[in-house]
Amino acid sequence: MPTCPRCNQPVDPQAIACPFCRTTLKAHGHPGITLHQAIGSEYLCDSCTYHADDTCNYPQRPYARECTLYHDDRQPFQPVRSARPASFSLWFQRYLPQIMILGLLGVSFLIVLYQQQQR
Numbered sequence: 001m002p003t004c005p006r007c008n009q010p011v012d013p014q015a016i017a018c019p020f021c022r023t024t025l026k027a028h029g030h031p032g033i034t035l036h037q038a039i040g041s042e043y044l045c046d047s048c049t050y051h052a053d054d055t056c057n058y059p060q061r062p063y064a065r066e067c068t069l070y071h072d073d074r075q076p077f078q079p080v081r082s083a084r085p086a087s088f089s090l091w092f093q094r095y096l097p098q099i100m101i102l103g104l105l106g107v108s109f110l111i112v113l114y115q116q117q118q119r
């Protein structure tokens with residue numbers, strides 16, 4: 001069972017927040033999106049694979065204290081069962097804010113369209 005990075009108590013892998021210290025463990029309230037957090041004074045990027053190989057283009061790099069894409073460069077990559085779900089998951093995590101904005105614009109457009117049809 002994983003442990004909370006702040007208080008080291010065992011926590012459910014699906015937990016959105018630590019039940020002991022209330023530290024947020026998942027991003028956007030989604031149990032599938034782990035929110036990695038820096039402990040102490042080090043930045044996450046200092047030990048991140050994507051900073052080491054210079055493939056990260058997140059604006060918070062190199063001073064990220066929270067990140068959903070962080071990968072510890074001392075840990076091996078987990079074997080990927082299928083390339084498609086992994087790449088979609090990474091794509092979804094990376095573009096989630098843009099997807100949410102597009103969704104809001106779409107709903108706004110439909111509301112305006114509906115109101116014009118009512119006149």
Ligand code: SF4
Pocket residue numbers: 044045048049050051056057058060061062063064067068069070071
């Ligand atoms: S993925 Fe996150 S932790 Fe890694 S370099 Fe980019 S911003 Fe830093």
Ligand SMILES: [Zn+2]
Pocket residue numbers: 004005006007008009018019020021022023
């Ligand atoms: Zn905790």
